[in-house]
Amino acid sequence: xxxxxxxxxxxxxxxxxxxxxxxEAAREVGRRIAQRxxxxxxxxxxxxxxxxxxxxxxxxxSSIAIVPQADIGAAxxxxxxxxxxxxxxxxxxxxxxxxxxxxxxxxEAGTLSEVALALKTGRPVIAVNAWGEVEGVEVCxxxxxxxxxxxxxxxxxxx
Numbered sequence: 001x002x003x004x005x006x007x008x009x010x011x012x013x014x015x016x017x018x019x020x021x022x023x024e025a026a027r028e029v030g031r032r033i034a035q036r037x038x039x040x041x042x043x044x045x046x047x048x049x050x051x052x053x054x055x056x057x058x059x060x061x062s063s064i065a066i067v068p069q070a071d072i073g074a075a076x077x078x079x080x081x082x083x084x085x086x087x088x089x090x091x092x093x094x095x096x097x098x099x100x101x102x103x104x105x106x107x108e109a110g111t112l113s114e115v116a117l118a119l120k121t122g123r124p125v126i127a128v129n130a131w132g133e134v135e136g137v138e139v140c141x142x143x144x145x146x147x148x149x150x151x152x153x154x155x156x157x158x159x
Contacts, residue, residue, distance in 0.1 A: 014047065027052065104118075
């Protein structure tokens with residue numbers, strides 16, 4: 001398959017147990033990615049991950065859920081494709097490396113590990129009202145701004 005036919009892949013990371021506000025922001029991020037022809041990549045469980053998959057699905061887009069369990073049934077119901085890893089938290093590396101850019105929403109230590117892995121491996125990291133204290137993270141006020149900036153950074157990087 002030629003790289004010309006591949007859709008851009010953007011990783012979306014954040015809390016597995018998200019507040020309503022963060023859930024809706026992640027849902028909008030997923031929707032924006034799909035509307036621009038991209039694919040959501042995430043950890044596949046609940047919270048931000050579910051919301052991003054849901055937003056993509058609602059925009060007739062697709063998502064890749066990379067779950068920590070060895071069972072594809074562990075993924076949220078909105079995920080269109082599932083990779084069952086059996087790797088636990090180590091799957092965070094796969095989530096980050098499968099995206100050409102990372103959009104980070106509020107989260108905890110697991111999200112911070114994904115942000116750090118992305119920065120360490122040269123992935124652009126765009127955050128929605130979060131992670132501004134981490135050097136190298138670009139913070140946006142809205143999901144719309146974050147989605148647009150992530151695509152811009154990806155294109156600037158030639159990805």
